[in-house]
Amino acid sequence: MNDNKILKVEKLKKYFPLKTGILGRTVNYVKAVDSVDLDVSGGQTLGLVGESGCGKTTLGKTIIKLTEPTDGKIFFNNTDITALNPSQMRPIRRQMQMIFQNPYGSLNPKMNIESIISEGMIIHGIAGPGERREMAAQLLKEVGLSETALKKYPHEFSGGQRQRIAIARVLAVKPSFVVCDEPVSALDVSVQAQIVNLLRSLQKEYDLTYLFISHDLRIVRQISDRVSVMYLGKIVENADSDRIYQNPLHPYTKVLIASVPDVMRRKKFEKYEVKGDVPSPIDPPSGCSFHPRCPLAGDICRKEEPRLIEKESGHFVSCHMV
Secondary structure: OOOOEEEEEEEEEEEEEEEEOOOOEEEEEEEEEEEEEEEEEOOOEEEEEOOOOOOHHHHHHHHOOOOOOOEEEEEEOOEEOOOOOHHHHHHHHOOEEEEOOOOOOOOOOOOOHHHHHHHHHHHOOOOOHHHHHHHHHHHHHHOOOOHHHHHOOHHHOOHHHHHHHHHHHHHOOOOOEEEEEOOOOOOOHHHHHHHHHHHHHHHHHHOOEEEEEEOOHHHHHHHOOEEEEEEOOEEEEEEEHHHHHHOOOOHHHHHHHHOOOOOOOHHHHHHHOOOOOOOOOOOOOOOOOOOOOOOOOOHHHHHOOOOOEEEEOOEEEOOOOO
16 A cells, blocks of 8 residues: 555445334445555555535545444555544544534534633644644634634624634544535535635645635635546546546536536536436445436446546546546
8 A cells, every 4th residue: 555645445335224014134234435545655645536415425424433334444644544433433523624614503602612612622632732722823813813712602603714714623622534524515605715714725735635615616626636526436547637637538528517517617517417316225226327418328338337447647537438
């Protein structure tokens, strides 16, 4: 394994059982994450994009073990953390943090901002009470807020300000890897740009590595070094950010790009417009999971699942027709 890869997952799966009857018999599974391979290099940002319901958030939570994987391997800093129990995960948990999508639901309304930011420091034994307060005040300044915010409560802040507080809380435990789960999707467009710029500057200052999850390709393009495209629990394309936008190979990636104004010359990808919704992860289609919606689908697509293979140097795609 490359030492520069801070994170690597192999054949990662997360299935949620569907139960029925008074005995709770399992009758089927929701295949939220289905045999995913990906890696992230230290100090870089991997963007993870796809439609709502494709499994992006579940993948992020499974990677940092907020939810336990069903199968597969998770390596963090060359250590297999897949089977570690909560006590074994505790020192690693400090290094792997998450910024959640909803700034209104991720902060405890009964705690003031000083307590929210200091909570992680207390759990991990970082500094004493006086020093923790100084650190919390400094972190607020780092994210563009005043020290006077320490004694206030979440309801006194806007959505953008709350997300800045959430970022400060993450930084308080000095992580090296952060999952950013749709961190700007609940914010106004003008505030989105501010938060993205803040995340980029903090990444340089603190040498952070990001997994940036979003359905908005415009935001992903601004912050990502590489991009992985996810569809129905699987990675269908992975490449450098510029290459994904300039020369997408998978029909689904072309659909996503064509749907976003001004990302590229839209006419180039108009023929890849598709109809219909994402199929159910309970009963995914046979063969290629995208084939019921794909304008290029042939017989082999309906029968045989494509593998994610390297079509160009550093450009991986899962498609029979490419």
